Amino acid sequence: MGKFKMTMFGLWFTLTLMVALGSSVLKNRVQVLERKLATINSNIQSDIAQIHVLKAEWSHFNTPDRLRKLAYEQLSLENAKPEQIINYSALHFNYEDESAPVLMRSDKKGLTTLVKAEVKKN
Amino acid sequence: MGFNVNFSKRNNENFYLPGQEIKIARGTISSKSYTTESDNVMTCRSRTIVALVCFVLAYLILGVRVSYVCLGNGINIDTAISESADADVFRFKNPVKRADILDRNGEIIATSLPTVNLYANTKKVKNPQDVAEKLNYVFPDVPYEVFESKLSRRGAFVYLKRNLSPAQQMQVNNLGIPGLEFENCETRIYPHKNLFAHVLGKTNVDNEGISGLEKYMNERLTTSTKPLHLTVDLGIQNKIRDELIAGVKQFNAEGAAAILMNVKNGQVVALISVPDYDPNENIKVAERPMFNFATKGIYEAGSVFKVFNTALSLESGKVKVTDRFDTSHPVHYGRLRVTDPHGSHGRLTPEDILVESSNIGSSLEISLVGKKFQRKFLQSINMDKALEEFELPEIAKPQFLSEKRWGEVSMVTISYGYGISSTPLHIISAFSAVVNGGLYRQPTLLEDSKHKSKRVVSEQTSESMRSLLRAVVVRGTGKRANVDGYQVIGKTGTADKLENGRYNHKKSISTFISAFPEKDPKYALIVVMDDPKASKETYGYTTAGWNAVPISKNIISAVAPQLNVRADFDLEKQKSIVDAAYKVKK
Numbered sequence: 001m002g003k004f005k006m007t008m009f010g011l012w013f014t015l016t017l018m019v020a021l022g023s024s025v026l027k028n029r030v031q032v033l034e035r036k037l038a039t040i041n042s043n044i045q046s047d048i049a050q051i052h053v054l055k056a057e058w059s060h061f062n063t064p065d066r067l068r069k070l071a072y073e074q075l076s077l078e079n080a081k082p083e084q085i086i087n088y089s090a091l092h093f094n095y096e097d098e099s100a101p102v103l104m105r106s107d108k109k110g111l112t113t114l115v116k117a118e119v120k121k122n
Numbered sequence: 123m124g125f126n127v128n129f130s131k132r133n134n135e136n137f138y139l140p141g142q143e144i145k146i147a148r149g150t151i152s153s154k155s156y157t158t159e160s161d162n163v164m165t166c167r168s169r170t171i172v173a174l175v176c177f178v179l180a181y182l183i184l185g186v187r188v189s190y191v192c193l194g195n196g197i198n199i200d201t202a203i204s205e206s207a208d209a210d211v212f213r214f215k216n217p218v219k220r221a222d223i224l225d226r227n228g229e230i231i232a233t234s235l236p237t238v239n240l241y242a243n244t245k246k247v248k249n250p251q252d253v254a255e256k257l258n259y260v261f262p263d264v265p266y267e268v269f270e271s272k273l274s275r276r277g278a279f280v281y282l283k284r285n286l287s288p289a290q291q292m293q294v295n296n297l298g299i300p301g302l303e304f305e306n307c308e309t310r311i312y313p314h315k316n317l318f319a320h321v322l323g324k325t326n327v328d329n330e331g332i333s334g335l336e337k338y339m340n341e342r343l344t345t346s347t348k349p350l351h352l353t354v355d356l357g358i359q360n361k362i363r364d365e366l367i368a369g370v371k372q373f374n375a376e377g378a379a380a381i382l383m384n385v386k387n388g389q390v391v392a393l394i395s396v397p398d399y400d401p402n403e404n405i406k407v408a409e410r411p412m413f414n415f416a417t418k419g420i421y422e423a424g425s426v427f428k429v430f431n432t433a434l435s436l437e438s439g440k441v442k443v444t445d446r447f448d449t450s451h452p453v454h455y456g457r458l459r460v461t462d463p464h465g466s467h468g469r470l471t472p473e474d475i476l477v478e479s480s481n482i483g484s485s486l487e488i489s490l491v492g493k494k495f496q497r498k499f500l501q502s503i504n505m506d507k508a509l510e511e512f513e514l515p516e517i518a519k520p521q522f523l524s525e526k527r528w529g530e531v532s533m534v535t536i537s538y539g540y541g542i543s544s545t546p547l548h549i550i551s552a553f554s555a556v557v558n559g560g561l562y563r564q565p566t567l568l569e570d571s572k573h574k575s576k577r578v579v580s581e582q583t584s585e586s587m588r589s590l591l592r593a594v595v596v597r598g599t600g601k602r603a604n605v606d607g608y609q610v611i612g613k614t615g616t617a618d619k620l621e622n623g624r625y626n627h628k629k630s631i632s633t634f635i636s637a638f639p640e641k642d643p644k645y646a647l648i649v650v651m652d653d654p655k656a657s658k659e660t661y662g663y664t665t666a667g668w669n670a671v672p673i674s675k676n677i678i679s680a681v682a683p684q685l686n687v688r689a690d691f692d693l694e695k696q697k698s699i700v701d702a703a704y705k706v707k708k
Contacts, residue, residue, distance in 0.1 A: 004171075005174070008171075008174045008175070008178055009174075011178050011182075012174065012177055012178050012181060015178065015181035015182055015184070015185045016181060018181075018185040018188070018189070019181055019184045019185050019188055022185065022188030022189055022191075022192050023188060025192045026188060026191060026192055029192070045217065048215075048216055048217065049216075049217050049218070049236055052216060052217075052218055052233070052235070052236075053235060053236075055222075055230060055233065056230060056233045056235060056311055056313060058230075059229060059230035059231075059233070059313040059314075060313040062229060062313075062356075063313065063314055063315075063317075063360075064314075064356060064357050064360035064361075065360065079361075079680055079683075080683040080684070081679065081683070082605060082606060082607045082608060082679055082682055082683055082689045083606065083607065083689070083691070083699055084683070084699075085607075085683050085688070085689050086689075086691070086696040086699060
């Protein structure tokens with residue numbers, strides 16, 4: 001057999017081995033990844049179900065009656081009255097003036113409100 | 123013969139390649155020894171070499187690629203995902219099959235939870251009494267006899283308990299009884315209990331809608347898991363329901379209903395009918411709490427109909443806002459004698475007719491217009507048909523007289539609200555059209571609904587009507603609904619209750635229909651009280667001005683700020699409010 005043929009045959013054999021080995025490694029890697037993917041998929045599915053239940057629970061906690069009670073007890077907040085909603089033009093300070101100093105005002109219940117100190121307005 | 127090869131005379135040399143045995147002359151091909159045979163051998167050799175090189179090249183490419191993939195970062199996973207035709211691998215579906223229902227702010231108002239049902243294969247259960255005893259220990263709410271009876275049946279499959287909690291499922295599992303199995307299912311949950319009972323309805327044990335929106339939209343809710351967005355508002359609904367319940371208690375009424383509608387697009391922001399029920403409970407509910415008065419309760423609305431009577435009179439062009447009608451004496455139409463319950467009022471304009479709620483004035487107005495125009499107008503505002511496009515199965519068709527029975531007497535009685543029965547939903551839809559600039563819009567509960575609108579009155583008539591209705595609240599029967607800053611417009615109506623075909627003068631249904639603000643109404647509200655009782659606070663009256671009107675005022679005061687409707691106080695008053703609130707030093 002000629003030298004060329006021997007070389008080619010050897011090369012072919014080596015490459016076949018390389019491909020076989022590579023394929024084997026690839027298959028093994030893919031199998032590992034597939035197992036990981038299946039686990040992740042399963043976890044995601046389970047998380048989706050849990051999030052769904054948590055959303056329902058969240059909604060249950062957000063019933064207006066409960067929120068109103070908590071807001072009143074914890075923050076002394078009550079429903080806004082129509083007269084509490086006013087036009088900007090009725091304010092005694094320029095609400096757009098960010099440089100205006102801000103004062104703190106506390107009411108009897110200890111609630112603090114921030115108001116801008118600038119009083120004069122054209 | 124092209125070939126002349128003697129195979130029997132093979133030389134002793136080994137053959138390495140196919141075709142080599144037919145080689146005659148070894149060595150290089152000379153021009154002298156050139157034969158047909160040597161040409162074939164050459165061809166064979168060259169082909170073999172070409173094939174070998176091709177193989178090597180192919181394997182070389184494969185080898186390089188495999189090495190690249192295995193040893194390096196040959197595949198970009200992000201690119202692979204985006205290029206993958208089978209992209210479903212990366213999409214996850216919610217295990218819950220029935221779609222959630224959300225309010226207009228995205229709050230969940232109906233959802234499903236995954237749960238399990240317990241069933242038994244009775245053929246595998248060896249000792250029903252023993253199993254029933256154990257199950258009764260886990261489920262004390264189910265009597266032993268029930269389990270025992272179910273487990274003793276001949277059939278192979280029997281449900282023992284539906285919708286088990288995870289703890290209950292574990293307890294049953296721990297019993298380790300052969301023949302007891304679990305079935306995955308889901309159960310519908312309404313986190314806000316009674317609040318949306320008449321909007322949402324409920325589902326049966328198989329999670330199929332049996333009433334309300336759950337029934338109407340059952341196909342949509344079961345074929346897509348995408349949440350269904352409604353137009354109702356959780357906070358507003360809750361506030362209105364609270365006020366209605368307080369009103370029912372205060373006036374000892376049989377029930378009440380309210381609808382808040384966006385007059386610009388027909389979207390229903392709140393829809394309540396009390397008494398109501400908790401759709402989470404799987405118990406038989408009495409008939410009245412199950413009845414949705416807001417969409418199915420047909421009744422004669424009384425003086426509220428004077429709104430439509432005045433609107434159609436102005437629209438006809440035969441009555442003007444400056445006209446005056448003599449209401450000082452009762453009017454006769456055949457055997458019908460029309461009087462005003464509060465006595466005579468003299469010469470009244472259409473505005474006065476609404477303010478004084480004059481039956482005589484209304485009858486005089488419609489006498490000028492005629493029954494044809496009246497009937498046609500009432501048909502245009504859908505008073506003759508059920509609102510089938512509204513997304514609830516609990517709707518009713520108004521009692522609308524046939525053309526033959528629509529005589530002069532009917533024409534007159536209809537003008538002040540007797541003779542046609544309709545639902546609160548019909549009334550508020552028609553009222554919205556009268557005050558919103560004249561466009562009738564189908565009421566809807568779905569955010570993405572695209573119902574077409576139709577013009578029923580001109581913009582000018584609508585503007586005039588708003589002005590007239592404002593007078594009712596400023597100096598008429600709706601005075602107690604005058605919420606400072608919101609310019610409420612409205613009309614009261616009180617009608618005797620029709621029972622078994624006869625009017626019961628001791629029972630009434632009072633209605634107040636309103637909208638705000640006057641200049642550019644955004645929302646309309648109807649409050650209906652079913653049989654409110656007189657009390658000391660109402661000075662013995664049961665008319666709408668004493669019950670439905672103050673309830674409406676409470677509702678508007680509470681919900682208007684939440685609805686971002688700007689209060690229109692005068693500037694000086696607002697400044698004084700700011701001064702009082704912040705004690706600003708000048």
